[in-house]
Amino acid sequence: GRSKPMEFFNYKGVKFAKHMIFSEENLHFVENEFQVLDDDIYNVTYPKSGTTWMIEILSLICSNGDVAKAKIKTVPNYTRCPWYESTIGMKQIETLTPPRILTSHLPCHIFAKSFFTSNAKIIYTIRNPKDIIVSWYHYGKISLLLQCPEDFEEHLDCFLKGDFLYGSWFDHVWGWIQMKSSKNFFFITYEELQQDLRGSVMRICDFLGKKLDEAAIDSVLENTSFNIMKDNKMANYSYAGKSAVDLSKGSFMRKGISGDWKNQFTVAQSERFDRIYREKMKNFPVKFNWDE
Numbered sequence: 001g002r003s004k005p006m007e008f009f010n011y012k013g014v015k016f017a018k019h020m021i022f023s024e025e026n027l028h029f030v031e032n033e034f035q036v037l038d039d040d041i042y043n044v045t046y047p048k049s050g051t052t053w054m055i056e057i058l059s060l061i062c063s064n065g066d067v068a069k070a071k072i073k074t075v076p077n078y079t080r081c082p083w084y085e086s087t088i089g090m091k092q093i094e095t096l097t098p099p100r101i102l103t104s105h106l107p108c109h110i111f112a113k114s115f116f117t118s119n120a121k122i123i124y125t126i127r128n129p130k131d132i133i134v135s136w137y138h139y140g141k142i143s144l145l146l147q148c149p150e151d152f153e154e155h156l157d158c159f160l161k162g163d164f165l166y167g168s169w170f171d172h173v174w175g176w177i178q179m180k181s182s183k184n185f186f187f188i189t190y191e192e193l194q195q196d197l198r199g200s201v202m203r204i205c206d207f208l209g210k211k212l213d214e215a216a217i218d219s220v221l222e223n224t225s226f227n228i229m230k231d232n233k234m235a236n237y238s239y240a241g242k243s244a245v246d247l248s249k250g251s252f253m254r255k256g257i258s259g260d261w262k263n264q265f266t267v268a269q270s271e272r273f274d275r276i277y278r279e280k281m282k283n284f285p286v287k288f289n290w291d292e
């Protein structure tokens with residue numbers, strides 16, 4: 001919703017909302033005391049980058065493509081693969097039996113310290129930030145936990161200033177990409193998932209050391225397609241009732257495409273974005289296919 005009054009707090013330079021799912025105490029616990037297990041898999045993203053998609057992909061890969069074992073039709077994604085930085089997530093984690101798949105939007109510098117001395121793995125999904133801005137803008141209309149300006153120009157300004165929950169996208173990707181050569185870190189883009197889901201799933205399997213046969217891969221592809229996920233109550237947030245999103249105002253599974261920013265940005269907004277992007281991403285160690 002847009003008019004909800006919301007209080008924020010800053011935790012080590014990162015913006016969080018002071019409502020039921022975040023607290024400074026819990027973030028401190030997560031950073032300093034949370035015990036990462038060696039067989040944990042972390043699905044890490046900046047919001048609106050394909051988090052929900054990756055939850056489904058990982059649920060299925062880890063269950064050898066078996067829909068029942070993956071619980072994708074029986075357990076909501078946020079319970080299956082909880083956001084470990086939230087207070088609700090912390091409670092949900094207690095119900096999991098390892099190996100765990102956990103989700104997080106945390107930037108690298110406040111991620112659980114115990115990860116960095118563990119054998120746990122991170123899959124980090126990056127998406128074209130222009131599409132993130134648009135996806136977030138629409139999500140702002142249905143989310144009950146987020147605040148988002150109604151005016152797109154203002155929303156864009158906030159993004160460029162880093163005045164978003166979980167902080168600046170630029171800081172997020174710069175922080176995580178430092179892990180690029182770690183054997184426990186794998187990054188992929190939303191656009192790669194779009195262009196070649198089979199190849200992407202196979203690369204993720206390799207990283208995780210999972211060997212899936214052709215039929216298992218087919219099941220992963222089928223069940224993680226946009227159209228199937230859109231109708232899956234355990235993936236589309238309809239099961240969450242009115243605690244997270246108001247689905248009478250729009251759907252969480254909105255378009256599921258790349259390049260929708262072209263339908264939203266004006267030429268001037270795009271040029272302004274590109275100027276700042278070029279400046280902030282200068283010398284970024286990876287080139288994306290949306291970079292010129």
Ligand code: A3P
Nearest residue numbers: 048049050051052053135225226253254255256
């Ligand atoms: P759009 O708003 O552009 O449609 P997150 O899960 O990180 O919040 O990201 C949500 C975005 O991922 C939404 O983008 C949503 O439609 C898209 N998405 C979710 N599942 C998808 C799938 N199976 N294929 C493609 N896009 C998907």
